[in-house]
Amino acid sequence: MDIQSLFGLDGKVALVTGGATGIGRMACEALVRAGATVLMASRKGDACEAVAAELNALGASGKAIGFAGDVGSEAGVDALVAAVKERTDTLDILMNNAGITWGAPLGDFPHKAWEKVMNVNVAGMFDLTQKLLPMLIASGSVDDPARVINVGSVMGEREMGDGAYSYSMSKAAVHHMTRILGKELAGKHVTVNALAPGPFVSKMTAFATHDEDTREKVGKDVPVGRVGRDEDIAGCMLFLCGRGGAYVTGAIIPVSGGINVMSGPNIFEQALH
Template sequence: MDIQTLFGLDGKVALVTGGATGIGRMAAESLVRAGATVLLASRKGEACEAVAAELNALGASGKAIGFAGDVGTEEGVDALVAAVKDRTETLDILMNNAGITWGAPMGQFPFKAWDKVMNVNVAGLFDLTQKLLPMLKASGTVDDPARVVNVGSVMGEREMGDGAYSYSASKAAVIHLSKILAKELAGDAITVNALAPGPFVSRMTAFATHDEEMRSKVGDDVPLKRVGRDEDIAGCMLFLCGRGGAYITGAVVPVSGGINVMSGPNIFEQALH
């Protein structure tokens, strides 16, 4: 089987939420380059339109369409579903990437930081997936299922708060929910997998990745000694969404440079030296 058959996405239609920046933007470009028509949605519709124009200028076999979409409220999800249906009759791939965070030290973390973050990162993700299920079910087959890729975080896998308590908890919920949905939707020819990224350059991480010096410092704390790159996300998406990933569901892909397996020191280290 050739590479194009394994990883090509000609004729597929994908929706990427939060697709204007960061990991969503990285994923969208990989899908367009693989031949898919990619719908980009975020709260900033103008930014999605601009990114779509950039992707369409690549000369790739796929294309992008940008528009506004907000998963932070039930009304927003309903409007996004309607916008998707206005633009396509089919949907093969759903990437739930839209997310927000909130940072404050223990003792100052506000109650409102929970409602806002959980609404976008968990409730919105679930509700959008639920309401797009008819389109995904119509596209999936036993040999080539429809695909859902949810973006979690290594902070949802490891005991890492870093002042972003509601964010970390929400990403743990995303990972667990992905496994639940994988179990429930397998019979409908829909795979559900999750990414658990570590540090990537994005608007959310700009406070620590805004220049090369800062990225180098962050990378020094990663076992593989760098921050994530565009191709790290691209490789995951083409694998999970192409024919090569058709037999995988319920997986959590640790795109975190080894942070997912970091642990404490060797308890005998001092005694042995």
């Protein structure tokens, strides 16, 4: 068994939305290092171009191309699809990573926080996937299907509002979308899986991960004792996108350090001591 053939991505073409920062950037670097050509899109096209230049300076076998793209509206999705088609005739991997959040306490959570978050995190993700399906289906085969990787959250898996109600519920929708599309697209040689991350360093979590001391404090509340690292995302991406993950679809991968299996205290603890 050739390990490189299981996880290498030479010749593959990927699109990563929200690719300039956080989990998206971690994924882009992993894909480039594995040999893929990675199209990186986010609302800040200049940031994507800058990160693409950084990745291309690594001397890896793949390459990155950065440009602007917004999945927050139907027009934005259509423009992104057109931009992708201008840059490639084939698409093997789609990572739906772009997402936004909104924080406010229960009782003050505004109505407008639902439309904005759901438009990006759910409607935009579905619409982009739907409109890129012809390219994905064309590149997939029974032995090497095309891949869709959706980014959900452990907050969509556990009963965690934490002031981000529309975000948490949107990520639960992402997980259900992943299972539905995993079922419907399996016969078309497209696998659909999702990551459900816990705390990682990103702009979205900057309030809790902006420095080493704060990250250490947050990590103490994670069962494995730390926040997520770049290699945690890289390992998942290379598995799900490489030949080694070709037989997996509809899965929600809990990249959360055990938060996904946290529960309440032992109800018999006092009686046993």
